[in-house]
Amino acid sequence: MNEHARGRLRLGVNIDHVATVRNARGGDTPDPLRAAKIAEEAGADGITAHLREDRRHIGDADIEALMATLSVPLNFEMAATDEMQKIALRHNPHAVCIVPEKREERTTEGGLEVAREENKLAHFIAPLREAGCRVSIFIAADARQIEAANRIGAEVIELHTGAYCDAHAEGRFAERDAECARLGEMAAYADSLGLEVHAGHGLTYETVTPIAAFPQVMELNIGHFLIGEAIFRGLGPAIHEMRRLMDAARA
Numbered sequence: 441m442n443e444h445a446r447g448r449l450r451l452g453v454n455i456d457h458v459a460t461v462r463n464a465r466g467g468d469t470p471d472p473l474r475a476a477k478i479a480e481e482a483g484a485d486g487i488t489a490h491l492r493e494d495r496r497h498i499g500d501a502d503i504e505a506l507m508a509t510l511s512v513p514l515n516f517e518m519a520a521t522d523e524m525q526k527i528a529l530r531h532n533p534h535a536v537c538i539v540p541e542k543r544e545e546r547t548t549e550g551g552l553e554v555a556r557e558e559n560k561l562a563h564f565i566a567p568l569r570e571a572g573c574r575v576s577i578f579i580a581a582d583a584r585q586i587e588a589a590n591r592i593g594a595e596v597i598e599l600h601t602g603a604y605c606d607a608h609a610e611g612r613f614a615e616r617d618a619e620c621a622r623l624g625e626m627a628a629y630a631d632s633l634g635l636e637v638h639a640g641h642g643l644t645y646e647t648v649t650p651i652a653a654f655p656q657v658m659e660l661n662i663g664h665f666l667i668g669e670a671i672f673r674g675l676g677p678a679i680h681e682m683r684r685l686m687d688a689a690r691a
């Protein structure tokens with residue numbers, strides 16, 4: 441794709457963990473919708489929310505409220521289940537990101553095994569695409585998975601940056617740099633196949649710059665760190681700083 445057609449790197453703010461805090465007490469506060477509105481005002485290009493099977497953070501009513509109120513696009517993250525497909529088709533969000541989901545995991549641990557489940561996933565995403573959703577597949581930076589995502593008709597892949605971020609946090613810098621290089625190569629490879637490339641998971645102020653600098657990456661989805669940082673500086677300022685770092689990386 442030519443550089444001018446790429447446009448500015450977009451920031452999707454994931455508000456799941458506002459709901460995590462709310463649900464810890466079972467009441468109405470803090471309200472994820474209010475967080476989404478603040479994120480919009482702070483320059484988020486989209487809002488991301490993951491409706492998990494166990495509803496541990498975002499709930500069905502949150503999705504309804506987001507769809508009814510947001511002025512930026514909703515990126516609806518979900519597992520490839522019949523229940524979630526029905527919900528997505530009822531709401532028709534701008535984008536659907538298919539993620540692997542295990543009940544016992546604390547967060548989305550790995551990318552989706554597209555290569556192993558190619559047929560099933562091709563059938564699963566077809567109605568979503570027909571309904572006009574942009575379908576994104578959350579995968580590891582692995583050529584096999586990228587090729588499979590392309591074959592099943594996904595328009596977008598989101599590269600899992602968790603291994604890169606974990607290696608940074610744990611001081612395994614050689615591994616971090618190798619992961620980062622792999623992410624860059626795979627972003628370029630996916631782009632060469634005509635896929636739009638997004639990235640996310642675990643990104644922080646310390647780790648965002650090299651990922652934002654990859655010219656093929658069009659969107660970053662960031663949640664946990666921003667919601668945590670909001671405790672100290674407020675959500676709007678936390679997002680502004682992320683935006684500043686992303687723009688600086690791209691300049």
Ligand code: PXP
Pocket residue numbers: 454456490517537539548578598639640641642643661662663664665
């Ligand atoms: N992208 C995807 C596909 C995710 O599943 C998540 C976590 O829900 C994120 C991005 C955001 O990750 P984090 O909350 O660690 O920033």
